[in-house]
Amino acid sequence: MNKHRPGGQPPRSQKRKDASFQSAALLVAASLLAPNYSYAKDDTDLAAEVERLKKELAASKQENEQLKKSVATTAAEPAVAPAAEVAPVVAAPLAEAIPSKPEFVAEAPKALGEIVVNSRRKEEKLQDVPLPISVVGGEVTKRDNIVSVHEITQKVPNLLFTASNSRQTSIAIRGLGKNASDEARDPSVGVQVDNVPIIWPGSAYTNFVDLDHIELLRGPQGTLQGKNANLGLLNIVTKAPSWKSQYYVEGFAGNRDSLQGKASATGAVIDGLLAYRGSFYIDKRDGFVDNLDGPVTIGKLKETTRLGGRLQLLFTPTEKLSAKIILDRASSTNSQIADYNVIDPVKFTTGELRATSWSTRLARDHFNQNGKTFRAVSGDPRKVQFDDIRGSRADQQGVSGEINYDLPGHKLTSISAYRYGMFEPHNDGDRSPFAISEIAGGTVEARQWSQELRLTSLEPGFGFIDYQVGALGLRTNNDVTSQTAYGADAGAFNASNAAYSRLNATAIGRQLMRDSLDGLLATTLNNPTVTSLSAFGQADLHITDKATLTLGIRDTWEDRSNTTQKYYSTPHDLTLANYKGATAKNISDAISIRGNGISGGILGNQYGKIDRQGFDENSQNWLVNPNYKFTKDLMVYFSVAGGEKAGAALFDANGKAENAKSEKVLDFELGLKSSWFNRSLFVNLNLYDTLVADYQARLTVADATTNSGFRTKTGNVGEIEMQGVELETTWIPLEGLSTFLNGAFNHAVYTDFANAPCVPEDNNSKPCNFTGKTIPNAPQFTVNFGADYRKPLGFYGLDGIVFLNNSYRSGANMNSDLSQYGWQKAYHITDGGIGVASHNGKYNLSLIARNIFDTRFVTNVGSMSGTSTVSGVQGEARYFGVNFRSNF
Template sequence: MALIWGAMPAYALAPPAQAIQLVSAGAAVTDEAAEAAPAVEESEDILITARRRDERLQDVPIAISAVSGDTLQTQHIDRIADFAAKLPNFSAVQQNTRVSGLYVRGLGGNANNDGAESGVGLIVDNVFFTHVGFSWLDFVDLDHIELVRGPQGTLLGKNTTIGALVVTTKRPSFTPELNLEAGYANYGRYQIRANATGPVIGDTLAYRVTFYQDKSNGWARNKYDGQKYLDINRWAVRGQLLFDSGPVTSRLIAEHYETSEFNNYYPNFADATTFVNGTARAGSWDTKMRTLFGYAPDYTVGKNADLNTQQRIDSRVNGISNELNIKLGGHTLTAVTAWRQLRFRPKNDSDQSPFSILRAGFDVDVDQYSQELRLASPTGGTVDYQVGGYFLREDLISNNRSIFQSDATRWFLPGVLPSAILDGVEYDQVGKLQVTSGAAFGQATVHLNERASVTGGVRFTRETKKASNTAITFGGAPLPAVLAGARTAILTAFGGLFTPVADKRTTDSWSWLINPSYKISDDVLLYASVSYGEKSGAANLSASGDKPVIIDPEKSTDYEIGLKTTLGRATLNANLYWNDIRDYQAVQLDPTRVSLGNFLGNAARVRLRGIEVEGEVKLGAGFSASLSGSYNDATYRSYKNAPVPVEYSYANGPRSLDLSGKRVVGSAKWSGQASIAYDAPVSDRFNLNGYVNQTYRSATNLLNPYSAYGAQEGYGLTNAGIGIRTADDRYSLLFWGRNVLDKRYAVGIGQATAVNPFIKVLGDPRTFGATVKGRF
């Protein structure tokens, strides 16, 4: 699944006009400097750190976009999924903590398997996060975000094949400051954000404390008990200490995030009651609901929740990290040490009905430990370089729980049999994964002259994965022998008590980059790059029998050529890309071993090619405008053994589908946005500000296996706001709206099975509210 919106460049709407806006983890602008910076009419510069140095965005010869934290906050871009309104060719699906994913150019995610990594990396305050569940969080108190497109790995943590999202939060300041923000919106939603910073010991030790809470009543009412689903109920707290003395700085971060929400409501919208050959699908969810329970399903999307055992999904994340920087003459030694923990507990009503049939879902526990060391040379000479090492340890448990309830016997077994056959029985498949990864890397830039440079990088990674899967069952009443066989038959259909499977594999991989660039003039940069990266081999934590437990790495070779221009008040950037991906990790069916069923494998070859364009201009009189867009041809070059959708699963029907030549699931061919913003004084004390942002995404198919039921038509979303702030930006009031035309759309679609019909993961409806902020 993927959701891709076009976006404008980050720098278009940053409220404070500054000659240079520094959005860097390595160096922060002081409050005094920010207030003293003169207003300018030329396009603002942004400094980024995607190459682990402070560099002007327009001087970095790679395909990268950035957004300031001020812009994100001003326009109520609260979640990673919302970033898609600002970052070209980027999307994020956040169905729930476990089924989340980041996507660049239509690819990413983790194949809905806890043992598979995303093709798009997430790096927060210089720490690489392994599991997609960490992207579920709301990152608050942001300094800036960056999106780097193309394979990463030379410098940015662990290898990725598609790109990386780099998130940087605000650092502690030695200037005392208190920021308070409160907002109220429809659906009874309220938000509270607060952060305080200042010195602890003179100019040596500073602190920063951040608190965040977001709650709403939800907008989809459950017929069964009146509970409102798709609510918001989350909070977070972060504490930081910054030590700065002579050549040594150290930044310690400790944080806790917690959510407890009804975000697992996925409305029914259709079921396949007949196969495509015209024969009846007797075992369809719709048919059985009508014949077994006399229940007529409602397919009115967003208004048809009727669930009797749904409960909140709980998730918790804890983390501690420390970044140590030591100046060694002109060199800088950096050490980043981190621990991260995720706990996820779903409580789903998996039968999508007011009957007690089945609760299924994955309990997930992740602990990751990482250590990175980097040595960076001084800049300004003929050659500058960085070298370093990286270590990662991840321990993961993914427990796929199926809990049978009082109506399960009636649903799964023919005839009139006692409910005790299945009631209270639990069948689990406990997948375990241990990852130990180490890497050495280096990257250098040779400045051939004042205009021409060549950057090259290489990274060697050795990774060991140890994975296993074990089936267990327990619970339920004791049964006489005549009935025990019926219980066993159903458990066998769910996977059975197979002999535990396990595998261990060590792989070596290389990543590399060649990146020449040439400044045609001071304001025009031409660049090209060829890069290669690998995504680690996935562990199939649901494997059984002869299914592969660990599969091969995914390999990506990317070619880019781009142009960055600055013309006074305007900037215009464009790049062409061609990305070939081999051994693409996807679900497949082996036609020579049909009895294995569907499994995760190296199933396909994929090609991405297209163009991305970003431009913005300051129009004067307080107005700025931007326009961006992308054309993305994401195609399966070879995918011959894709699983068949349910409507093709009739007797003697095709065992697999050949998707070669078709568009990648979830990838939109066209996406783009247009924005206009206003910020100008209306008196010597107040400024009036506002913005309108229109996005567009062309039609795509969101369902895998590929199915006609997965079609999502093209759509656009409109966001807008108007407000007033004091000239010194200490106080502000903003009235805002998101999806103001109330477009109803899906960001994901789920396959029909023997227990549920086709379901949709809905995008947010129209939301509007007011936010007041104060800086003291």
Template sequence: MFKPLALFIASVAISSAAVAQSANTDDEGSAQNSTEQLAAVEYEAPYEAPLLAANTNEKVMVLNVVTVRSRNRIEKLQDVPLSVSVVQGKELERLNATDIAALTQRLANISWNQGNQRTSSLSIRGIGKQGQTEAQDPAVGLIVDGVNYAYNALSSSFDFTDVETVEVARGPQGTLLGKNSSIGAINVTTKRPSFDSDFSYALTLGEWDTVQGRFAGGGAVVDNLLAWRGSLSVSKGQGDLKNAYNTDETYTNKERVSGRVQFLLTPNEDFSARLAVDIQPRSGERTNGRTIRTPTPATYSNGSINPLSEDAKTRLTRRWFTQSPAYNYTDYYLATDEVNNDSARPLITGSNGATVDLNWKLDSHTITSITAYKDYHFNAVNDEGTPFDIQRNSGGFFNDYKQVSQEVRLSSAQGGFVDYQTGLYYLDVNNKSEYQRIWGNDAGAWFASNAQYTTLDKDGAGRYLLINSLSGLDMAWNSPAGYQDINNESIAAFGQANWNFTDKFVLTTGLRFTREERDNRTSTHIVDSGFGAELNPSTVNDVNLGGFHSVNATTALNATTNVAAGTLGRVVTTVNPDGTTTKTLVNDNSVSQLKLADFLANKYFGTTIADATPGSAYNSLTAAQKAQVGAAKALRQSQIGVVFNEFDVEPYEKTLPAFVISPTYKFNENLTTYFSWQHGEKAGIAQATNGISNLVKEEKNDALELGLKSLLLNNTLVLNLALFEMNIKDYQQTSRIFDEYSTTLARQADPNAPDRYTNATANIPKVRSRGLEIDSIYSGIPNTTLRFAGAYTDSTYEEFTNSAQPSENGYTGAPPYQDVSGETLPGASKVSFNLGVDYRLPVFDGKEFHTSLNAQYNSKFNSDNSLSSYGWIEGRTLVDFGIGLGNSKQTFDVNLVVKNLFDDDTPSTRTWNSYTPATPRWIGVTFSGRF
């Protein structure tokens, strides 16, 4: 708990020494740095105020300096030797772009991979789609007001309002920004407190009962000493897809409230302090379950027949489910305009945070300290997609996440031979996570194999067993572990310097070392045995589950003798010297276990218990009755699956380097070229796979970039180009790995059993992404600003020989994994671009007509992580449009907004038997103003 304070004291000591030894800098540079580093600095607009052209009523836009904060100081975009895109908050407001998905629609070569609030992720240059497990760092960093969010979920159900700018910096980051990120970072800056009074409001009314209210404002509390700013956002609305089970429930609805208050203290010109507190109360949005089912293909990729033995079509034709004539597979399970979920609940999220941002001006240097806390809560209760009581929670995470960070940074004044920044960073993360699964009364009839169902659905006793085989069973279920207590700690020292050899030639160098220490305590266990505790196995993987030993399926002891299902005892297999095996029935049940077996016989079959002879009541059951017990116990054990006692996985401890070398040459004020070599590493993962430690190595990225930044056509065109190549070693992604747990269990029954495999996060040897990026702004058309950003990206697996097999390769005898070397990564489009248009024209007396458009295009990509042939999503274009009228004083404005103007219905994801539908066109009206 003393590490943040220790880092702060150490940094002050470093800064004092640096100030004493620093080279002289001119007064103008010092004054400039002081202005930039103190808090209340406004961004410049991407163009100046409109100027009247001669002899015309048209207005000509002249581009001004676009500034960014991607390197922790305000700089001209054209001077930053990085591939950086920036979008202004005003542009976001005009089209009601408030969530993270809408923000990324306006930035080049970055995408938001929509899952639910916990599993969504950001990717840049086609990399990062799968970086989202609880113990894993995100590949793309998110920074909000100087605070790194070390967990993707922190941004997924939050409305970004009162935003000043959003920037994306591509390639490894970390020699300046607080938390290192291996692929890139998004930097969101909200409006800061000011001593000038400023209040604004916006009210949006739209389709699907949508109401969104936004308020922001502030001003001086004590002139020139204390200022404040507050913002409030309330967003509520139905989704486009109804739940037939309860038509008041829709997918994907909005239910968001968030508030933020900030205070700025400036007792003198050399010191400022900003305190910010934000709260997002817990609320629920239905995201999981937005799934449309399609018929499962009847053949596999090799042409063999798919028996569909576990398919919904087979299960829903069982007598158990056909008793409800109002529901059938074709009309309801395969419905294209609704879902039918009885147990699904809204995904509950909530978050709180606080930041203290301090800035000291010391002669020619500035010390910045950012102390921050952020927490996040997530709870999902899911459903299998029918109105039957199959799964009361078909698998949902319960997360409580907390992070504490401390950054202390020393910045020199700009100017002179060298200007630099250096600092220390500390981050402590704790994430307690439980993957919940609860089964219902109909679960046994759903999950039973055909043979088990036939055995149990014969009579009343069998159906009682069928219900109790799973009903009420509650588990911290294995995905990848039932319970995880994750602790990640990062301590880093970093620095970056600009060496100004001449007015035209600058060399940027940066270095970072991050010490990562990560541990994870984990288990998978039964929380509540439900109605059928007596059907539990005795032990699994040396975990006592409280049941008795019995043979759960007919087992051959030799060529002529079978042990009938349900027989008391267990079969022990031994290997003879000649390599043959011998099987022996061993009845090693304790007295208490035999009494439990008698209890079962009495409960389900009414058999009288003879206290003097434990086990006799159970042994008196008929062979058919014992077979029913065996079927019910086998069914229960198959759903319990992997269990293991709590243990500490192998920790991850390593020091990771990052660096940047980037020469820049300025031909003139309007033309700059640069080259950069960036190296970044993402920490490894301390995790368990089926109860066995499975340490994942760090991911290493070397990124090369050649860029050109230009201001052309009489300052009406900004045109920036970047050629890039990223080579990633040990890329962290789901892979097919050897399953030690399942192989060991299988060989206890059969020493000759083959190796078993499972899917888990692992290291992919080589991944490469390369291409061309374009960013431009053009204002040469009267009254109009055009923004264009595009990319051609080739992101491929250079070496990946053990990828999971897609569903269509599930035929008997298929290899346990596939080689996808040379294939394009999932989620990666070859071509992407976005186009923004803003047109503003004075009309009438003091009024302004305005219209805005944003179009985002992505070429086809595969949405399935195993690269299924069914997972391809065709190219799609999403267009948002706004048109409105306001007054020149900005006290009132009305704006008609249309999202997905052309109603593009391209699904967002697709598997071989389901897809996630697009969000259809939405129309709303926003009333806004200032006072």
């Protein structure tokens, strides 16, 4: 027996058989991950995984025989069994202890009592965690073909996701947390992938495959590990390397020319010393939005084209020391943002006609088509009109190293990571078939470095205290280049009514109107940076066998700074000398369209590079969390927690510093976790009351330099309160049938917001009082429910399988300004599938459909202005296809 071998090894014949598979997998992964890397992180508790594998090695022949019998018994039992009392194992279960023959178990959703989480310092049952946590298991992600954060929202309550592209990505919990397109501000909802905190939200705009499970933790986070987050954490855990060779392949083909492929492989490279895991995916699907005026070769918009891979190496030189390195890379390309025109009102709510709007500008004779006034397509989410289609590209990559070392009574963990993300957009910014805004968007290069240390107790201190202490150093550096390139029709579109009438009257005037903006490139640079140092600690005080008190504290120091610059280039110098026959008024009108670089026109105020400005500050997170287990089937908990999100170093339109203050949260949770009817029914209930002070958002402030005397800025809302209840249940009413129901009632309102921007349709630049109004993007009711049924067919060892899920959202205003045009009515999204699978879980062939009834809905609504319509971000349309997957 090799004392350095954490788990049972396959016989030599099996190793020779698997060698070619391992070599091929490593070669593919290495070629995929080759480009410039730095560091990323891992989330599976390595020490726990290694320790588990070590224990498997210690099993005797007698135990192995018992396990074999257990496997044989399992094959004769229903695919979905009631939750057992023994804590389940997350990674490869019984089969790893039996090297002679790989064994697999049928895929089926786990009951809540079977789910294991590791978002705290150790693996533990979900039902034993005294906090509101939702989990989506790896079985469900494979069965339902879940690969994106948007698809996760249909499985857990009170989670919302919006993304037109990487930069327009945001995640909200209980209606709050959306702040896309602002790299100077941290997200209020954190994301962590394999132990690496993901700071740039665009990194969540990707596929997540080879998943072990996904956890959603609600409430302030940060006293235990990682980066602090005010409203919650989405913790994504991929599968870890295994010493036993295993392979997985999956393919999906369907309508909209859908094509998905996934593959993974794991096993030993050097017995007992080095193991690997490699995974790869490709995801391609045509769009569902018709572009009526685009090139015929482009096809429909809102398509998906993604490619990625991950390579993990687990090194165990001694029984006490283990190290894991993860390299990952992902890329995606999309044609562009395809937001549609919801409406462009003719009048304000006062009844006054809108003198200039997107529609009235395009009604000018410059835009006539075949002698007729241009008529725009509006109100249909599946139809747009873009003249310029160019690909937008997103890439991300990273590398992480996690080292675990066993000390007497403790475990020391070090996690070093680097991540790089890039997004390069090419959007047609005017949503029309004309050459107005040819390229619009912000190119981002996001870099982050992190180093985390943790010391975890393995034995209770003083006989009753489990604890973990640690520190995190984090550095982010984001380069943001926002550019707009104007085309030949931009001058005619952006001119005032008076300037257009005068310039359009003569040939030289029309030339000046064209040249005022044609070829103009306006650029704004920003470089927000953050240096963050924090120390944290959390302890469980086991007062009695049934009563535990959890206490946590975190202190974070941050230095945040930013710099900015605005400039432009143009091929046309608007002077009388260059335009013979033009009048001084013609030149003046053309300059009024462009602006003089000091004020007015498209350019506004241009300025050189502004000296870096910023601030440093301390913030605290804390947690008090008592719980009591009345019986093995009933636990009650309470928590009160405080959190703080750092302020932001920002600038106004003139390049002057205009920073936002920090955001503070006070959160109360009261819940119970229970099981009934011999643990066939699990019911978890959570009540919450969350107060958010100084929430970072847009507000209206006085400004004597503007014509109206007011302007909008990013600042701090007085207070928001979210109150509600969340329910999660799983029930196994009969053999082979498992059901789930989760839902939430959420009452989220502004309790102090007297200086909100008024809705654009009111034509009021003064502050409006939104106190008492429901916050945007906060449906009052969310409900997800579904069922999974498996039944042996009686031949060839096959099971028939069928599943159906439904996700419901009540009506909500999806516009950040609460415009009346931002209302999304209540809707359902239904997914389902039917197929056959081998009873041992090795093969599965299914027909899967997403959004079966092709429900049309929006995930965000943009505000109208004098040059744009109300716009909507479309939710994913129906797609379906055949899915095959196999373990071997």
